[in-house]
Structures are given as structure tokens and as C-alpha cells.
């Protein structure tokens with residue numbers, strides 16, 4: 445069995461999801477350590493290797509300038525907004541573009557010596573799109589796959605990116621390119637055929653350009669079902685659920701859990717909740733909304749703005765609707781463990797997942813996974829989350845419409861048990877079976893098979 449090499453822009457939840465695959469394949473995880481090297485020039489730190497729980501992690505630090513131009517700059521102020529269809533927030537700076545290419549070259553330089561002849565290489569996400577091409581330019585002939593965790597934008601938006609062609613040509617140096625949904629894959633194929641004149645086979649996803657063929661395919665990511673259920677069995681999960689229930693008393697708890705990111709539709713969500721209270725004032729005492737949203741990427745201006753906007757909106761609704769003994773919105777600016785989240789999800793009878801655009805959205809799947817099958821809660825889910833394609837029996841909403849959100853909340857509050865169970869039964873199978881282990885197996889199996897026949 446060839447060893448697998450994983451690579452990602454930063455360690456995080458994804459590292460956990462891939463741990464078991466790396467363990468099975470005796471792989472190495474390679475990526476940014478998340479730390480700054482302390483030098484203010486453009487030199488990147490030494491590689492540092494650690495072994496934990498059967499998985500070897502090789503990481504490098506980045507310099508202050510690298511983090512500024514590559515991570516906060518091109519990755520999070522150019523690619524992230526553009527790929528989430530937010531041209532209004534997309535910054536186009538030559539310097540950050542150069543930083544992105546420079547750091548990808550550094551990653552290639554650092555990781556190349558760790559790669560052996562038969563290894564599979566699996567590159568993750570928008571931070572590292574050119575990495576495969578940089579490795580190829582060093583003579584690597586290994587099978588190299590890439591997975592994009594976020595959406596792929598429509599061609600008409602994507603062409604606003606300076607040097608868009610150069611970026612996509614680097615993607616066509618991979619053997620296999622994975623997307624979360626068939627929709628994102630379709631947009632990618634459209635770009636390749638319309639803008640690059642590549643030969644595209646819609647059926648197989650084969651994209652041929654300059655004599656090289658890349659396969660583009662959808663692999664919807666799932667949760668780590670076994671681990672999440674095990675977390676749900678812990679005392680920590682039970683206590684978290686009890687804490688929430690005892691604080692809400694007879695009111696129905698509705699929960700939202702997100703990174704504080706403009707793609708998650710948080711201010712729009714507040715507008716929908718405000719509209720619900722306006723339309724159904726007699727229900728104010730029936731509902732308490734808990735929003736858990738730890739800040740992220742605070743070095744990027746648009747992220748600071750979204751935080752201020754959200755605080756204002758939540759404050760306005762609370763100011764207008766609170767009583768001395770009751771506050772309708774609890775807004776919590778911190779993260780919780782998966783065990784605690786499991787407890788909160790199970791105690792909350794409505795889950796609100798309303799991104800304006802999302803590659804997949806694992807919170808939607810975690811919410812359903814945490815429900816009591818005998819008395820499940822209702823998931824309200826944005827039509828613009830990748831997850832909506834797999835979970836059409838949720839209450840699907842348009843997150844831009846406050847009325848749509850308000851009526852969905854009203855419907856969820858009064859939904860009879862039989863209908864809640866029917867929707868839960870129609871959804872739980874995909875959440876349980878299309879899990880992260882299957883996702884990794886499917887991708888690794890396809891990557892292994894590339895060129896085999």
C-alpha cells in the first residue's frame with residue numbers, strides 16, 4: 445500500500461477528519477504550523493516533525509510577511525470572498541498574489557524531499573491550489589489529487605480574478621480534482637471548456653488540455669459519525685445539554701453555530717429572527733435563540749466589520765424585545781468542544797444553518813446527528829449550502845429573505861412529532877453513511893486508480 449501525503453494550509457478540524465486515513469495509510473500530514481517564524485523578512489521556518497497517535501505531522505512556520513500576503517491577503521481576502529460569490533469584498537492586490545505563489549513554491553520546496561516514489565499526494569483547499577503544479581515542476585510523477593472545500597464560482601464571476609487562467613491551469617496538473625457538490629464541479633467544467641478551450645467530458649469529468657487529463661468529480665464531505673456519537677455519550681455532552689435546558693425552561697431553544705464569517709449569513713439571520721418577532725409578537729416568549737460564533741480571521745478588515753454588524757443587530761433585537769426576566773437572543777463569542785456542541789444540538793429543538801454560500805456545511809450534519817430519533821428537532825437549512833443537495837427534507841430556506849426565515853421558524857416551532865420524525869428519517873442515513881471515512885476512502889481509491897487501466 446503506498447503511503448499517503450496530506451497537505452493543508454493550516455491545521456484545524458480537517459486535520460482531525462483526516463487522521464484516521466493517514467493512520468491507515470501510514471501517511472504524513474504536511475502544512476503550515478499556524479505559527480509565525482518571528483522573522484520579519486520573507487524567509488520561511490524550518491520543517492518540524494512530530495508523531496502523535498500514529499500520525500506524523502510535518503509543519504513549517506511562516507514569516508510575518510508570508511502570513512500577511514499569502515494567508516490574510518490572497519487566500520482570505522481574494523480567493524475566499526471570490527469563491528463565495530462576494531465580488532464586493534474581493535481584493536485584488538499584485539503583492540498578495542505574488543506572496544501566494546511564493547509561499548506555494550516554499551511549501552513545494554519543503555515537502556518535496558519527504559515524498560517517495562509510490563506515495564499518493566493529497567492537497568487540500570484554496571490556500572494550496574498551485575502546489576501540485578509546483579511539485580510537478582520539480583519532476584514529481586506521483587499521483588497528486590486536490591480537494592476544494594469551498595464552492596467553485598460561476599465563470600462570469602471567476603474571470604474577474606486577474607490571472608484566473610494561470611490559476612486554473614495549475615489545477616489541471618493534478619490527476620484528480622474533488623469538489624463538494626455536482627454544482628461546483630459543473631461550474632469548474634464550464635470554465636475549463638469556455639475559457640481554456642479544454643476538451644471536457646461531462647459524464648466522466650475528464651478535462652484534457654495540452655495532452656494531460658485531469659478527472660473532476662464530486663465528493664460530498666461528511667462528519668466523523670463514530671467520533672461524534674462517542675462525544676455524545678460523554679458526561680460533558682449531557683451536562684452541556686442540561687445546562688442549556690435548565691436555562692431556557694419552557695421556551696424552545698433554537699441554535700446557530702458558525703465561525704464568524706460573512707459567508708455564514710449571520711446578519712441576515714438576525715433580520716429573519718427580527719422579522720419573526722415582528723410578525724408573531726405573541727410568540728416572543730416561546731423562543732430563545734442561541735448563536736455561538738467565535739471570531740475568525742480578525743486580521744482581515746471584512747471580518748472585523750461583520751462582527752460589529754452582528755453585535756449591533758443582536759443588540760437591537762434584544763433592546764426591543766427583552767423583558768426583565770427574558771432575553772430573546774444569546775450571542776456567545778467563543779467556541780465549544782464537539783461534546784458540548786452535541787449536548788447543545790440535542791437540547792435545541794430548532795437548528796438554524798443559513799449560509800449565503802457554503803461548500804458543504806458540517807454543522808447542518810452535526811445538528812441532525814445529535815438528535816434524539818424519538819423526538820428529533822428541526823433543521824432549517826439554506827438552499828445555498830452544499831449540504832442542501834444531500835438534505836432536501838430539511839426546512840429549506842432562502843437566507844436573503846427575512847420573511848422566508850421568519851415563516852420557517854414559525855413552522856419549525858409548531859411542527860408535529862410525526863413530521864419531524866419523517867424529515868429526520870429521510871436525512872439521517874446520508875449523515876450517518878456518507879461520513880468522513882467514506883469520503884476519504886472514495887477519494888483515495890479514485891486517486892490510487894488513476895492511470896491504472
Ligand code: ADQ
Pocket residue numbers: 457593594665701702703736737738778779780781785802803804805806807810
Ligand atoms: P467551515 O466554513 O469552517 O469550513 P463548517 O462546515 O461550517 O466549515 O464547520 C466546520 C467545523 O467547525 C464543524 O465541525 C463545526 O462543529 C466546527 N465549528 C463551527 N463553528 C463552531 C463554533 N462556533 N464552535 C465550535 N466549533 C465550531 C469549510 C467550508 C465548509 C465545509 C468544511 C469541510 O467552508 O463548507 O463543510 O470546510 O469541508
